[in-house]
Amino acid sequence: MSVLYSFIVLTFNEEKHLPRFLASVTDLNAPVFVVDSGSTDGTVKIAEDFGAVVLINAFENHPKQWDFALKNCPVQTPWVICLDADQVVTQELKQQLINFNEADYANVNGIYFNRKNFFKGRWIKHGGYFPFYLLKMFRFGIGYSDLSEKMDHRFVVTGKAEIWRNGYLLEENLKENNISFWIAKHNHYSDLVAIQEVERMQALNTKTEHPRFWGSPNERKAWYKERWYKLPRYVRPALYFTQRMIFQLGILDGRTGVIFHFLQGFWFRLVVDIKIDELLKQQTDDRRAK
Template sequence: MLTVVILTKNEEANLPRCLAAIPARYPIVIVDSGSSDNTLAIAKERGCRIYSNPWPGFAEQRNFAMDRCDIGTPWLLFVDADEVYPAAFYQSFDAGELKLEQADVLMVPSILYLRGKRLNHAPGYPIYHPRLARRETVRFVRNHTGHGEAVTDSCRIAYTELAYEHYFYHGEIIEWMHKHVDKAAQEVRLQPTHGAVMTTRGRLSVLLGRSWLRIIARFLYHFILRGGFMDGMAGLEFALMFTWYEATIYVQAKAANQARRDS
């Protein structure tokens, strides 16, 4: 059996679509970190069990769900409120087609949507995330960025090609930039977490370090190397957004280094 866990804070715009895609046969647990909009009313209408916990980070909030939310099913599927899992994913789980007998965590790929347009090239696929977790054996830890999550390297890993849809951006650029300024501050020093599973992308990021060349490389990677130009204006917008993010990390890293030299 499976419990779906959704982490929320002010997700009234995203949550209805997310919930509508989850089959009624699965219990849903909401872990909320202080919503002030209609998020909790929407969750209650669907019959979700609701828990509250101040935001400690993705890894810690997922562990809170496993430890403190009275979940008795052996498997938990972590779904963000701006994500939609296809019916085929749930059907494959029920039919035992995901081959989880020898696995503790399933790495699930994502397909990104910008302003509702599917990005087929720019993000650089596949992008895997640890989303289906065996409750008794999985622990989440912060990954090398300081804000993302990974699982401990004692976990047995399996992969699926059944991707979920991630509607990560609807055009709220100021809100997006504010959030990513905070994320950039955590990425100033990339520090791999001891004992955590690292993706190929993570290893490459740590290897490259913090150079101004990363800013140029970020744009070239998304727009040219991975074919973001074939996504049209959405591909260009995606490449520019994450080039800005890379520049923000670099500027903050440079300021931090200067402050250390001056102290």
């Protein structure tokens, strides 16, 4: 039987994660493409030793890197699966891929996988983090990277998409066990999110996904974001943290989970709001200086 799908994974200094990811997909005998952005560790050698096709491209942001990958990887299969190096395909999800029959998906262009996210070794089960559906598998040439985003790397497909609720992606960035790495990473992300929100406030950036509460997982996220943008800055981080902790039971994730929800649900959003005000003030000062 011909191979129906290929894997694409982005890397940068992922020698901690790449062997784990590759081991989880070995039995599928599918082509693997690695798009690296200049690793200085053993990432590229690990990929080449595995037999993956490696492409090198300078990194600007995740959506643009995925756009490059989809346009330049010599994929020959009808479907492509786009994953991160710190993700692992579980045995249950692998079995679904082994049993994948294209005839059963004749009218489907995309498939959402269910993700389990880990922070400092703990599965973040509550606070809106599970179930968490990501469009990761789609027909090659139909799915594309959403370039309206600067930080989130979301894929978009036209037509029908299915959700695989059982069988999971496990996501755990071991580098984030060092909290200084996590803070530095999200401080950079907050720059991108603040710029993007200012652009949307000024109608310089439009949404790709149609916001619909009862739509696809991507459309539901767009619906929530539309309401988020209308909330007052500095108040919304507190509201969001309260929602995650109380109404979405984040408190049940224990000490490590509460730290994660505080950092990701409150601190990060508060820093974004501060940076939005800084950008708006800078724009005002620049206009007055002219």
